[in-house]
Amino acid sequence: MADKSFLSWPFFADYHADFANGLETWAGANLNHINHADTDAACRKLVTDLGDAGWLQHTCADEGECFDVRALCLTRETLARHDGLADFAFAMQGLGMGALSLFGSPEQKSEWLPLTRTGKAIAGFALTEPQSGSDVANSTMTAILDGDHYVLNGEKTWISNGGIADVYTVFARTGDAPGARGLSAFVMAANTSGLEVVERLHTIAPHPLATLRFTDCRIPVSALIGAQGAGFKIAMSVLDVFRSTVAAAALGFARRALDEALARVTTRQVQGAPLANLQMVQGHIADMALDIDAAALLVYRAAWAKDNGAARITREAAMAKLFSTDQAQQVIDKAVQLHGGDGVRSGQMVERLYREIRALRIYEGASDVQRVVIARQVMNEFSGG
Ligand code: COS
Numbered sequence: 001m002a003d004k005s006f007l008s009w010p011f012f013a014d015y016h017a018d019f020a021n022g023l024e025t026w027a028g029a030n031l032n033h034i035n036h037a038d039t040d041a042a043c044r045k046l047v048t049d050l051g052d053a054g055w056l057q058h059t060c061a062d063e064g065e066c067f068d069v070r071a072l073c074l075t076r077e078t079l080a081r082h083d084g085l086a087d088f089a090f091a092m093q094g095l096g097m098g099a100l101s102l103f104g105s106p107e108q109k110s111e112w113l114p115l116t117r118t119g120k121a122i123a124g125f126a127l128t129e130p131q132s133g134s135d136v137a138n139s140t141m142t143a144i145l146d147g148d149h150y151v152l153n154g155e156k157t158w159i160s161n162g163g164i165a166d167v168y169t170v171f172a173r174t175g176d177a178p179g180a181r182g183l184s185a186f187v188m189a190a191n192t193s194g195l196e197v198v199e200r201l202h203t204i205a206p207h208p209l210a211t212l213r214f215t216d217c218r219i220p221v222s223a224l225i226g227a228q229g230a231g232f233k234i235a236m237s238v239l240d241v242f243r244s245t246v247a248a249a250a251l252g253f254a255r256r257a258l259d260e261a262l263a264r265v266t267t268r269q270v271q272g273a274p275l276a277n278l279q280m281v282q283g284h285i286a287d288m289a290l291d292i293d294a295a296a297l298l299v300y301r302a303a304w305a306k307d308n309g310a311a312r313i314t315r316e317a318a319m320a321k322l323f324s325t326d327q328a329q330q331v332i333d334k335a336v337q338l339h340g341g342d343g344v345r346s347g348q349m350v351e352r353l354y355r356e357i358r359a360l361r362i363y364e365g366a367s368d369v370q371r372v373v374i375a376r377q378v379m380n381e382f383s384g385g
Contacts, residue, residue: 002081002255003289006296011304012070020074026053027082034083039206040164044122046089051119059094060113061101067241069303073248077299080252084356087249088207092161094245095364096123098238099169099185103226108187112167124165124190126156126212127235133158134369136171136235137180141214143172150174150186150224152217155198158363162210163197166190170214171231183231186223193217205355236314243317243364244302247324250360251295253353254328257335258288260350264339275338284338288331295324315377322370325360332357 007017030049034042050056058071072094080087094101097116100108115121132138141154152172159168167189174184188195194217201209226234265275265285275281302316310316335350336343343350361367 002259003292006293006300009300011300016070016074019071020078023055023075023078026055027078027086031079031082031086034085036085036206039085040208042085043089043161043164043208046086047093047119047122049119050086050090050093051117056090056093056117056119059090060097060109060117062113063106063109067101067306069241069244069306070300072241072245073299073303076245076248077252077255080249080356081256084205084249084253084352085207087252088160091242091245091249092125092165093117093119093123095125095238095242096161096165096167096169098125098242099225099234100187102237102241103185103230103234104187105222105225107222108225112187116167121166122161122164124159124161124168125238126159126162126168126170128156128158130155130157130211134366137183137232139171139173139183141170141172143170143174143184143186145174145221146218148221149218150221152186152188152194152214152219155211155213157199157211158201159210159212160363161208162212163200164208168212169225171235174228174231177229180232181229183235184228185225185231185234186219187225188217188219188223192219203359205352205359237312239364240312240314240317241306243321243370244299244306244313246360246364247295247299247302247317247320250321250325250328250357251292251299253357253360254288254292254295254324254331257328257332257350257353258285258292260353261285261288261335261338264335281338284334288334291327291331295320295327298323315374318365318370318373318377321365322367322374325357326367329357329361 058068061067076087079090093116116123129139143150143152170186170188171183173182175182194215196213197210198213199211265281268275298320302313302320305316306313332353336354339350342348
């Protein structure tokens with residue numbers, strides 16, 4: 001049974017524990033038979049099921065609302081502990097519509113958010129390009145104003161939900177301003193003429209991923225999110241919120257790995273006694289529990305800060321993502337080791353976790369990008385900026 005003592009930490013409001021316990025019950029009853037062989041179908045069903053059960057409510061913020069980042073993190077932590085694909089399906093509804101939640105007009109919000117928060121539409125976030133993953137400011141996709149439309153041309157890759165999404169947030173260059181200042185954000189229906197899936201991408205922990213090509217995609221000027229030229233800051237603000245939730249997902253994977261390891265070492269016999277009797281094994285268990293608690297403190301510090309009105313949580317979210325994803329990798333590796341040969345056997349939970357965790361140290365800002373972000377924030381604060 002995963003440790004729940006953190007729910008009494010002062011980061012949370014009273015309702016958060018009930019919320020987490022309710023989701024735990026639902027996840028225990030509904031996430032045991034997901035067909036991972038067909039990830040498109042599985043994700044569609046997961047979005048529908050999560051929507052029907054009301055668990056997507058926190059993925060977006062309607063007019064006059066703010067994100068409940070603690071609820072987002074609790075949801076990702078809980079879902080990830082049960083099933084990585086369920087966490088993915090949930091997370092993308094939030095990231096995909098994050099720019100609309102934070103910066104969308106009332107009309108844009110009312111068109112899309114009631115659909116994504118009930119699981120009736122699937123969302124995607126189209127930022128990365130073949131030549132600009134970490135270096136967002138050098139994105140090259142264009143959006144040229146033509147009368148009362150923008151015309152989008154270019155390619156986006158590593159797009160989660162690419163191929164199954166109904167709506168995308170798309171970032172493109174609208175002006176001559178160089179680098180970060182020339183980017184704008186748009187909301188675009190997936191059935192817009194000129195949008196095609198040119199490749200489906202296959203990874204060690206499969207989920208829907210694709211390269212998208214935009215050829216003369218005409219979208220109305222009303223699809224612009226926020227101001228023209230504000231796209232980079234919009235992308236970064238969305239990532240500030242969702243990076244702490246990536247950290248929460250890693251925390252969920254790590255907690256599951258510790259549970260699996262505890263079940264193993266308390267039952268597996270060596271020389272007539274449980275593995276857990278060996279001090280070397282206890283040392284591993286202690287390190288795993290310590291990493292998990294430290295990650296949880298950083299995750300919920302970031303979420304609490306945002307929920308309590310911090311304008312930016314750039315530093316807190318980057319610290320949470322860097323630490324939690326890197327340490328979850330270590331925790332899971334130890335769990336694999338404690339399982340011996342069974343740890344690398346296909347179909348074992350720890351084997352699945354070992355594959356699931358790796359991408360979290362890369363997507364939504366690789367670990368070294370987080371180090372850059374943290375160092376800049378710390379140096380800036382030191383020099384009074
Ligand atoms: N929130 C709001 N504004 C932000 C911001 C944030 N978190 N981070 C930067 N900005 C602003 C800066 O203040 C700056 O504004 P001014 O021009 O008004 O001073 C502007 O945006 C440009 O910032 P900066 O100079 O730091 O941009 P860089 O091009 O140097 O980029 C990194 C910095 C590398 C940190 C950024 O590109 C990044 O996070 N990359 C990773 C992207 C990523 O996560 N990709 C995955 C895609 S989604 S799976």
